[in-house]
Amino acid sequence: MAREKKSEETRGRILDAAVGLFRERGFESATMREIASAAGVATGAAYYYFESKDAIVLAFYDRSQREMEPLVKAAMAERRDFEARLKALLEVKLNYFALDRGLLRALASHTDPAQPLSPFSAETREIRERDIQFFQTLLVESRMKVPADLGPLLPRMLWMYQMGLILFWIYDRSEGQLRTASLVAKSAAMVARLIRLSAFPLLRPARKAIVELVETVAG
Amino acid sequence: MAREKKSEETRGRILDAAVGLFRERGFESATMREIASAAGVATGAAYYYFESKDAIVLAFYDRSQREMEPLVKAAMAERRDFEARLKALLEVKLNYFALDRGLLRALASHTDPAQPLSPFSAETREIRERDIQFFQTLLVESRMKVPADLGPLLPRMLWMYQMGLILFWIYDRSEGQLRTASLVAKSAAMVARLIRLSAFPLLRPARKAIVELVETVAG
Numbered sequence: 001m002a003r004e005k006k007s008e009e010t011r012g013r014i015l016d017a018a019v020g021l022f023r024e025r026g027f028e029s030a031t032m033r034e035i036a037s038a039a040g041v042a043t044g045a046a047y048y049y050f051e052s053k054d055a056i057v058l059a060f061y062d063r064s065q066r067e068m069e070p071l072v073k074a075a076m077a078e079r080r081d082f083e084a085r086l087k088a089l090l091e092v093k094l095n096y097f098a099l100d101r102g103l104l105r106a107l108a109s110h111t112d113p114a115q116p117l118s119p120f121s122a123e124t125r126e127i128r129e130r131d132i133q134f135f136q137t138l139l140v141e142s143r144m145k146v147p148a149d150l151g152p153l154l155p156r157m158l159w160m161y162q163m164g165l166i167l168f169w170i171y172d173r174s175e176g177q178l179r180t181a182s183l184v185a186k187s188a189a190m191v192a193r194l195i196r197l198s199a200f201p202l203l204r205p206a207r208k209a210i211v212e213l214v215e216t217v218a219g
Numbered sequence: 220m221a222r223e224k225k226s227e228e229t230r231g232r233i234l235d236a237a238v239g240l241f242r243e244r245g246f247e248s249a250t251m252r253e254i255a256s257a258a259g260v261a262t263g264a265a266y267y268y269f270e271s272k273d274a275i276v277l278a279f280y281d282r283s284q285r286e287m288e289p290l291v292k293a294a295m296a297e298r299r300d301f302e303a304r305l306k307a308l309l310e311v312k313l314n315y316f317a318l319d320r321g322l323l324r325a326l327a328s329h330t331d332p333a334q335p336l337s338p339f340s341a342e343t344r345e346i347r348e349r350d351i352q353f354f355q356t357l358l359v360e361s362r363m364k365v366p367a368d369l370g371p372l373l374p375r376m377l378w379m380y381q382m383g384l385i386l387f388w389i390y391d392r393s394e395g396q397l398r399t400a401s402l403v404a405k406s407a408a409m410v411a412r413l414i415r416l417s418a419f420p421l422l423r424p425a426r427k428a429i430v431e432l433v434e435t436v437a438g
Contacts, residue, residue, distance in 0.1 A: 109328030112390050168436065171331050179435065186432045193425055202421065206412055213405045216398065217387065 011049045014039040015063065018056045023099060027053075027106035057107065057117050058124065065127050068096050072134055082142035083192040089134060090162060090184050094169055094177075105170045119163060132159045147199050150207060153214050154195070161191060230268045233258040234282065237275045242318060246272075246325035276326065276336050277343070284346050287315050291353055301361035302411040308353060309381060309403050313388055313396075324389045338382060351378045366418050369426060372433050373414070380410060 017039035021030045032053060036046035050056045075088040097104060113120040119128060135155040139146060146154055165187065169180040198207050236258035240249045251272060255265035269275045294307040316323060332339040338347060354374040358365060365373055384406065388399040417426050 105331060108330060111327060111330075111386070112324060114390070114392070167330070171333070173333070183432070183435050186428070186435055190425075190428050190432055193428065197422070197425060200421070202419070203416070206409075206416060209405070209409050209412065213402070213409055216402050216405055 010039075010041060010045070011059075014041060014046055014049055015056060015059055018050075018053075019060055019100070019103070022103045022106070027057075027103055054116050058127075061124060061127050064096065065130055068092060069134075071096065076138065076141065080142070082138070082144045082195075083188050085138055085142055086158070086191060087184060087188040089138060090165060090188065093162065093166065094180070094184075097166075101170050104166070108167065108170060128159070132156055135159055135162075144195060145199060146195060147207060149211050150195075150198055153211060153218070156218060157214060158191070161187070229258075229260060229264070230278075233260060233265055233268055234275060234278055237272075238279055238319070238322070241322045241325070246276075246322055273335050277346075280343060280346050283315065284349055287311060288353075290315065295357065295360065299361070301357070301363045301414075302407050304357055304361055305377075305410060306403060306407040308357060309384060309407065312381065312385065313399070313403075316385075320389050323385070327386065327389060347378070351375055354378055354381075363414060364418060365414060366426060368430050369414075369417055372430060372437070375437065376433060377410070380406070 014035065018030070018035045021035055021038050025034075030053070032046055032050075033043045035053075035056070036043040039046065050059065071092045072089055075092050076085050079085045079088055107117055110117040111120070112118055113122075115121060116123040118124065132155045135158040138158075139154060165180070165184060168183060169177060172180045174180075197203055233254065237249070237254045240254055240257050244253075249272070251265055251269075252262045254272075254275070255262040258265065269278065290311045291308055294311050295304050298304045298307055326336055329336040330339070331337055332341075334340060335342040337343065351374050354377040357377075358373060384399070384403060387402060388396060391399045393399075416422055
């Protein structure tokens with residue numbers, strides 16, 4: 001039991017050292033040897049915990065997702081309506097990753113779903129599905145009325161919207177990323193509005209076409 | 220005059236050799252020395268025409284854009300309505316780049332507007348603006364009715380939609396990229412429908428909000 005705990009601590013220390021090094025030096029140039037050295041362990045030991053830098057990044061995604069869960073829950077508990085909660089959820093994410101914009105920029109070159117570190121890869125599926133669940137919970141708890149055909153797809157569409165915002169944010173060079181802040185506020189209002197509009201009879205054919213379109217993309 | 224022509228020929232030969240090498244070997248690993256050798260010129264001569272591999276890629280973007288112009292015009296001339304023409308325009312693009320999916324995949328890691336090869340960079344602005352002009356012409360010639368506030372932004376929004384489709388296409392591993400073909404057909408219909416809907420009085424507030432949102436993103 002003590003040994004397990006120690007093992008987990010070492011793993012966490014290597015992960016922390018790696019993220020620190022990625023922030024300081026950039027993701028591409030950091031080596032496993034340097035990560036091990038920064039964590040105060042032998043290179044072999046680092047490889048025992050993580051078979052590659054990619055494995056470290058996957059562990060970073062996983063830990064981030066898990067650590068954000070209570071933060072998201074707390075932010076949800078303080079608000080009632082869908083738009084305010086959606087905005088709060090996005091703000092939790094951006095705040096959490098505030099020190100990692102550079103790292104996320106380096107990782108953004110992995111967009112190809114065939115690359116393990118891509119947010120759309122098979123390797124990141126489990127993390128992605130847990131993340132999509134945030135949006136499902138958000139819709140249910142805010143008692144948002146969603147047409148039946150759109151219901152199963154909407155959490156995934158909101159997740160895609162979130163990914164687009166994060167992409168905009170990592171490249172946002174405005175002071176304090178104020179352009180992103182403005183985009184978050186305006187787009188959250190827009191998303192809430194569009195979901196409400198989607199129930200209008202006039203828009204039924206458009207909604208059905210969108211559902212079909214999203215199903216094509218989601219494969 | 221003869222010298223100018225010869226100079227242009229040499230430049231074109233280096234560009235062809237480079238694109239051939241990128242297709243064969245991948246973009247990242249090809250060197251200027253290999254490109255020169257494949258074009259049958261001295262390395263120094265290659266540098267005289269292009270100061271870097273990046274300059275070659277910019278020339279490739281520029282030439283592609285220019286070569287597609289008559290193809291787009293011909294495709295437009297054969298059709299009347301907006302949806303059919305939009306679909307044809309997209310198909311011209313995808314057909315033109317059919318041999319370059321691998322190269323475009325390699326280049327897709329340059330999304331950051333701060334990178335010269337990014338489709339959103341200052342360096343590619345002129346090419347991008349000419350490309351956006353295709354959509355402006357398409358709207359005008361198809362006599363599409365567009366609300367006044369949406370008018371100035373719509374060509375740029377359609378261009379962004381095109382870039383999203385191209386991104387989907389370069390990562391599309393379905394046979395013959397049939398998923399992309401389906402997405403082109405469905406999304407072109409959807410885009411035409413949404414533009415028509417945007418004129419409905421019920422949707423005026425939503426449209427105004429979208430205009431504001433796009434202005435925020437376009438900065």
